[in-house]
Amino acid sequence: MKKILLATVIAAMMASPALAETKYRFVIVPKAMNNPFFDVARDGCLKRAKELGNVECIYKGPIEHEPATQAQIIQDFVTQKVDGLAISVADVAAMTKSIEAASAAGIPVVTFDADAPGSKRIAYIGTNNKDFGLALGKQLLQLRPEGGKYAMISGGPGAKNLAERVDGVREALKGSKWAEVSGSPTFCNDDSALAVQQMSDLRTATPDLAAIVPIGGWPMFAPEGYKAFVNKNKKDIDAGKFTLVVADTLKMQLELLRDGYSNALTGQRPFEMGEKAMDVLLAIKKGEKVPEIIYTGLDLVTKDNVGQLLK
Secondary structure: OOHHHHHHHHHHHHHHHHHOOOOOOEEEEOOOOHHHHOOOHHHHHHHHHHHOEEEEEEEEOOOOOHHHHHHHHHEEEEEHHOOOEEEEEOOOOHHHHHHHHHHEEEEEEEEOOOOOOOOOOEEEOOHHHHHHHHHHHHHHHHHHHEEEEEEEEEEEOOHHHHHHHHHHHHHHHHHEEEEEEOOOOOOOOOOOOHHHHHHHHHHHOOEEEEEEEEOOOOHHHHHHHHHEEEHHOOHHHHHHOOOOEEEOOHHHHHHHOOOOOEEEEEEEEEHHHHHHHHHOOOOOOOOOOOOOOOOOOEEEEOOOOHHHHHO
16 A cells, blocks of 8 residues: 555656756856845846746855956866856956866856857857947936046956947047046956045046046945045036946945936846846757847936836
């Protein structure tokens, strides 16, 4: 009797699609875990994995922006034989080798947020970074057509996505009355406190600086330091002599814009990047053909529509 019951239970378990289905382990590897932008991508990844049911989302990367550490983490996952990797590329040269090693081990790789187009990655999910830079530059031009001196703040010098944004800003402002100061862009290596310090340094070095355009949200990710910087320059901001157009639209940034701590934001969609990374890796595992480039779009935000986005 017991044997018959056991056989019935095993048969029922085997027939259950949830149990019979393979559980895939997909890893999302950010450039730096101290960057809240990637927390949002992680949340999208976890939500989608839960919905799919047969997918586990693992989130791990270097604490700070360290390409060598990112490469080591990926090597560890290759050794563990995970089922797929979604990587935000900190350094194209280093990551091209890591992606090759994963590919050789039969592990599919997609990139998100930051790409390594010459590598063996199967797809890129994220922003069209040239368009992102163009949008930032156009926002500044719209706010201040009279021009002036401006500076940019970037993350890591080896990140292709950031270089494309810088090019986009420059292209948008070409032929206008805006002139980039020497020493721009500065590189904060995804360090928020350093990004705020660089804003102060740029303003000190060029007292008549008319705008700062951080091409990532870094300074705003240290809200107290950022607010202190803005408060110090509030008179010029209110008089329209100093303008802040910042990349990204995380909740804290939208709140800062609403409270008058920025003139405009151009935002990416990290939550969607995390979701799509799981969908694409699962499709690859099922042998389906996936698009090589999947753009997730941009959001342009000013005080006029910030309430809508906060909802």
